[in-house]
Amino acid sequence: EVQVLESGGVLVQPGGSLRLSCAVSGFTFSSHTMNWVRQAPGKGLEWVSGISGSGDRTYYADSVKGRFTISRDNSKNTLYVEMNSLRAEDTAVYYCAKGISTSSTFDHWGQGTLVTVSS
Amino acid sequence: DIQLTQSPSSLSASVGDRVTITCRASQSISIHLNWYQQKPGKAPELLIHAASNLQSGLPSRFSGSGSGTDFTLTISSLQPEDFATYYCQQSYTTPTFGQGTKVEIK
Numbered sequence: 001e002v003q004v005l006e007s008g009g010v011l012v013q014p015g016g017s018l019r020l021s022c023a024v025s026g027f028t029f030s031s032h033t034m035n036w037v038r039q040a041p042g043k044g045l046e047w048v049s050g051i052s053g054s055g056d057r058t059y060y061a062d063s064v065k066g067r068f069t070i071s072r073d074n075s076k077n078t079l080y081v082e083m084n085s086l087r088a089e090d091t092a093v094y095y096c097a098k099g100i101s102t103s104s105t106f107d108h109w110g111q112g113t114l115v116t117v118s119s
Numbered sequence: 120d121i122q123l124t125q126s127p128s129s130l131s132a133s134v135g136d137r138v139t140i141t142c143r144a145s146q147s148i149s150i151h152l153n154w155y156q157q158k159p160g161k162a163p164e165l166l167i168h169a170a171s172n173l174q175s176g177l178p179s180r181f182s183g184s185g186s187g188t189d190f191t192l193t194i195s196s197l198q199p200e201d202f203a204t205y206y207c208q209q210s211y212t213t214p215t216f217g218q219g220t221k222v223e224i225k
Contacts, residue, residue: 095163109164
């Protein structure tokens with residue numbers, strides 16, 4: 001059974017930094033792209049970032065480019081996102097989502113972790 | 120980025136109704152279109168991938184169609200557990216989502 005579990009969401013001040021983690025099990029982690037998708041309170045879904053199975057290719061939404069860094073540790077079956085220079089508009093539930101093979105179709109999602117950026 | 124426009128933004132329907140949601144892409148995306156269902160407080164769930172492929176284990180009352188720029192999600196007979204928000208998403212280029220369609224009880 002595929003399991004996806006995010007952690008690390010907290011209240012942080014504007015301009016601050018945070019790292020989210022996503023631990024997975026139940027599939028061959030290194031064979032799948034992994035992604036972060038966020039949802040601001042009461043709003044729709046926004047893709048944030050993705051990374052290839054080997055970790056050699058990374059992709060970012062314009063809204064976070066230069067501030068967020070996605071990475072993965074295939075030996076630990078864990079996905080990360082380092083978030084810097086956080087803004088109020090980054091406040092959202094952040095979901096970790098598994099891609100079907102190398103695609104950006106998301107077939108398994110975690111329960112999400114809430115990041116609140118506020119003073 | 121490719122824009123996806125869903126219509127309607129919300130709808131009210133009764134159990135047993137046939138419901139259709141459309142998604143229009145700002146440029147051709149072939150069949151690289153997926154549909155997700157999200158219930159309040161829960162993560163999205165993949166329903167349909169590659170425009171018309173029902174995700175394994177899901178009920179056959181859900182179906183998808185379309186190619187190019189125009190796509191449709193159909194629920195043939197709405198059930199109580201289907202009241203939720205539905206999102207389309209393109210996987211042709213950098214992923215983008217539609218704004219969502221909320222299906223409410225009439």
